[in-house]
Every structure is written in structure tokens, then in C-alpha cells.
Amino acid sequence: MALAHTILALLVDCPASGYDLMKSFDSSVGFFWKATHQQVYRELAKMEEQGWVEPQLVPQEGRPDKKIYSITAAGREILIAWMHQPCEVASIKDDILVKMFVGGLVSPAVLQQEVTRHRQIHQDKLEVYRQIEASAFSTQPLPPVAQFQYMTLRRGIHYETGCIAWCDEAIAFLEQRSRQPI
Amino acid sequence: MALAHTILALLVDCPASGYDLMKSFDSSVGFFWKATHQQVYRELAKMEEQGWVEPQLVPQEGRPDKKIYSITAAGREILIAWMHQPCEVASIKDDILVKMFVGGLVSPAVLQQEVTRHRQIHQDKLEVYRQIEASAFSTQPLPPVAQFQYMTLRRGIHYETGCIAWCDEAIAFLEQRSRQPI
DNA sequence: TAGTACATGTAACAGGTTACATGATTGA
DNA sequence: TCAATCATGTAACCTGTTACATGTACTA
Numbered sequence A, B: 001m002a003l004a005h006t007i008l009a010l011l012v013d014c015p016a017s018g019y020d021l022m023k024s025f026d027s028s029v030g031f032f033w034k035a036t037h038q039q040v041y042r043e044l045a046k047m048e049e050q051g052w053v054e055p056q057l058v059p060q061e062g063r064p065d066k067k068i069y070s071i072t073a074a075g076r077e078i079l080i081a082w083m084h085q086p087c088e089v090a091s092i093k094d095d096i097l098v099k100m101f102v103g104g105l106v107s108p109a110v111l112q113q114e115v116t117r118h119r120q121i122h123q124d125k126l127e128v129y130r131q132i133e134a135s136a137f138s139t140q141p142l143p144p145v146a147q148f149q150y151m152t153l154r155r156g157i158h159y160e161t162g163c164i165a166w167c168d169e170a171i172a173f174l175e176q177r178s179r180q181p182i
Numbered sequence C: 001t002a003g004t005a006c007a008t009g010t011a012a013c014a015g016g017t018t019a020c021a022t023g024a025t026t027g028a
Numbered sequence D: 001t002c003a004a005t006c007a008t009g010t011a012a013c014c015t016g017t018t019a020c021a022t023g024t025a026c027t028a
Helices: A002-014 A016-022 A036-050 A073-083 A095-100 A108-135 A146-177 B002-013 B020-023 B039-050 B073-083 B095-101 B108-135 B144-179
Strands: A055-059 A066-071 B053-058 B066-071
Touching: A002 A016, A002 A036, A002 A055, A002 A073, A002 B095, A016 A036, A016 A066, A016 B073, A036 A055, A036 A066, A055 B002, A066 A073, A073 B144, A095 A108, A095 B002, A095 B144, A108 B039, A146 B144, B002 B020, B002 B039, B002 B053, B002 B073, B002 B095, B020 B039, B020 B066, B039 B066, B073 B108, B095 B108, B108 B144
Parallel strands: none
Antiparallel strands: A055 A066, B053 B066
């Protein structure tokens, strides 16, 4: 159910089209929530039915018409009520740990290559986050809304840092195993 | 598709019933993969159709008959082929970050209470992992299979540690905000 | 005697992914 | 001229959750 609430959260600041929201899921909130454009359009249709959002048709020239959605008073209430309720604690769900669990089935080099690839991706993400930290969140004092958004970025930084630390441990372990074969 | 591969990974070491597997998802692999019993039974039926696993009916007295599944040669090949393929890099998906993103909508105390609750759960999990680390993985030298499983536990430890660090940051931020209201 | 563990399943629904479909504009 | 961006949608499918269904045995 949290996809609807994430969309409401994005609409609190400013109205947006399905296309705009979809882009948000690729950028701003993309590092803690993913959604495809199909999910967004389907969810918006449901939310409109329930009266949480209101569309406004904006005709355009040369490109398809836009449907700009705004949050309604009811939608705002739903979002605030949701914020007062306890939510699920996020847990790991990671394919590479399944591979590691039965890592003995393949040569250490195979897993090592895969872990190294993952490490690189985590490293790249971390660098992007650090750049956002240095550019978008460096003005002092930060406006209140930005402070909350900055806290979500901090989570991304903690997360990627932890992933990299684990990858390094795993790579060292696999290297050691390939040096002393069974 | 990785649920099937996780089940194959669990069956590599020893045959198991749907009920046994379900318990594994609550304990051993539970911290990096979740599945309900319905998912397990449905997946096993599909896997049997494809010839990845083989059931053996074990009649029991006083309780329902068991269906003990073993991995087949084909299933083993599927698992090993999967291990050679690159897989998705795990990313965060966390309700509490959606709440934090629009944290300004509610009083800081509301979010602070929720973050504190999450911190406690992460702390509890971390303690369990540390205990497992000290008991199940303390014998030196560790047998090869256990070494790989230990690496997955290490990921859990890194993850929970990072979560706690973020919660502490978030709590400090919210406390500061409630002291200096708008 | 009430709850938990054992053991398997069906059915319905919600959430997420992939493919297909359309069609103009802009930049390389 | 080819790909990408803008902009919305349908349909089918797979994955994950919740409720319902059955029935014994053991423990508190």
C-alpha cells in the first residue's frame, strides 16, 4: 500500500503528471522506492477513484495531453494518518546472498567477479550521493523541507557504505579461498 | 525468479519438506530472504513440474504425510547456471524513508517515536546475529560450507549496524527540530 | 481446554514486471 | 535517419500477502 503513500508524498509539494512522478522514481526518491510507469498510472487511477488525487487535463501542442494530479484534502488526511501508524521495518532481500550461501558450488573466481561488480555499482551510487550531498544540501542553514530530504539521502549513504564494506570482506574471503583450494 | 533458486540452494545440502523450507525462511536464510508457506508450496509445485526437484511421500502416524523434496541433477544445473549469471543489485525499499521525506507534515515527536521503534528492532536483530556469530561460527577452523554461510551473516551485521547509525542521526535531527519549533 | 507445532493445500487479491501500442518533437 | 524524450495507456503475467480449510498431538 505504500506506493500510494509515496505518490501522495510527492504530490504534497507540487502537482505532477504520471510522467513527472515516474521520473521522480528514477531520481529523487529513486534510491529508496522504485516504481515503473505502469505502476504509477495504475495507482493514480485507483487513487483518483478514491478521491485522494484530482486530475486536471492540460492540452498540449505537438505532444500528448498531460493529466496533472493534485493531492486533495482527503489525500492529505490519508497521508498524515498513515504517518501516525507504525510501518514495516525494512529487511534485506538480496540475490547475491543466496549465491554466497551456496558459494561452494562454483569456483571462488566466479563469485568474486560478481561481488566485485556489485561493489562497483555500490561505489558509483555512493559517489553520486556524496555529490548530491555536497551540491544540493550544502547551503547553511538548510530550509526545513530540505532537511528532511537530506536525512533520506543520509540513509542511502549509510546503506551503500555498508554494502561496500561487506563486498570488501567477501572479496578478501574469496581471494583467500582461491589461494588455498580444497 | 530467485525464490526458486533460494529453495534449490536450501535443498543442495539436504532434502526437505515444504514445511521444513518454510521454517528455514523464518530462521537461517530468513534475514536475507522471506517467503510465506503459500509461496513455498506453490513454488515447489512449479519446480516439480519442471523437474528441478523430486518429491518422496513419507507416510506418518498421527500427523499429515510429508512430501520430502530432493534436488535433481537438472535442478543442480539450473542453480549453478544461475550462479554464473549476473544478478540484480539490492536496493533499499523502506516505508520509513517515505515518512521522513515528508516529515514536516507531522510533529517531530511522531516520527521520532517511530524511528526509535525501528532502532530497537534493528538493535535486537543485531544482537541475535552477534550471538549466532559467537556461537555457531566461533569454532576454528570453520568448515568450508559454514564459511560461506558466515559471510551472509556478516552482511546482516553490516546492514543492521548501518540502520542503527542512521536511526541515531535521524533521532538527533528530530530532537533538535522539536527544541526549536517553526 | 486453549494454544502451539506439525503438515499440506485452495482461492482471492495486491503489488510488481514485461510486452505491446500510439504518435509527435528534438537532437545527433 | 535513427534514437531519445515526451506522454499515456492496455493486457498478460509473475510474485507476494491474507484468509480460509483440515486434522492430530503435545504442552501449559
